[in-house]
Amino acid sequence: MSTMKSIYTYQIEGIALQTGDIICTMNGKPDILPGEFWRFIGRLVPGDVDHVAIYVGPNGRCIEAGGHGVIKFTVFDGQWNTERMARLRGLLCDTFYGIASPIDGLEVSEEEQTEMRLRVAAYCLSQVGKPYNLNFLNADTEETFYCSQLAYKAYQQIGINLNTGLAMEQLPGTNAIIYPQEIWDGFPHRAAKRDLPQQNTQLVATPSS
Secondary structure, three states, X not given: OOOOOOOOXXXXXXXXXXXXXXXXXXXXXXXXXXXXXXXXXXXXXXXOOOEEEEEOOOOXXXXXXXXXXXXXXXXXXXXXXXXXHOOOOOOOOEEEEEEEOOOOOXXXXXXXXHHXXXXXXXXXXXXXXXXXXXXXXXXXXXXXXXXHHHHHHHHHOOXXXXXXXXXXXXXXXXXXXXXXXHHHHHOOEEEOOXXXXXXXXXXEEXXXX
16 A cells, blocks of 8 residues: 655645635536537536545645546646646546535644544555546445546545435435535635635435445
8 A cells, every 4th residue: 555654735726725625616617619629528427526636745736536546646836737647548528616624623633633544645646557446336445446446445534424315306325425515515625715606406405325
């Protein structure tokens, strides 16, 4: 397993984040052609937040599960330049939405928080190279991963459950899916300072399975 010994701080689009924080994005980018395709894909995912990645550091290094499986990529110069990162990320085109920090606000010591962040990062790094999980209902496998499942399993290691019970209305069993939107809604977060279009897909809270 990959190990980390330091907590790294960084900024993306002016928003501070630390090792273990979750980067939230919205599919698509209005001013480029591939962005229109990803905006359509984003409409299939409930809520505004369609994708997540985990910041591990240093210097903008992140982990995500996408079309190329679990990969490392770098956010250069603190700017979410989706065109620059697209080839490495399986042509994913997205817009930075903000940062979710599930560890923020916990009544734990600084030492405990540091250990928690390091464990989240180490878990994510140890999954690099695994394939993408197309079975969204199976969030408990560790053989394959989709984006929010990777964050879910990483935080599960430190006793934080990112599955808040969100489900797609009239589709039984979909509360087993870990939605990017529920990570944003369920935990402390910092939004990017920009106007973002709202989606109207309805979510309902149901008991987590």
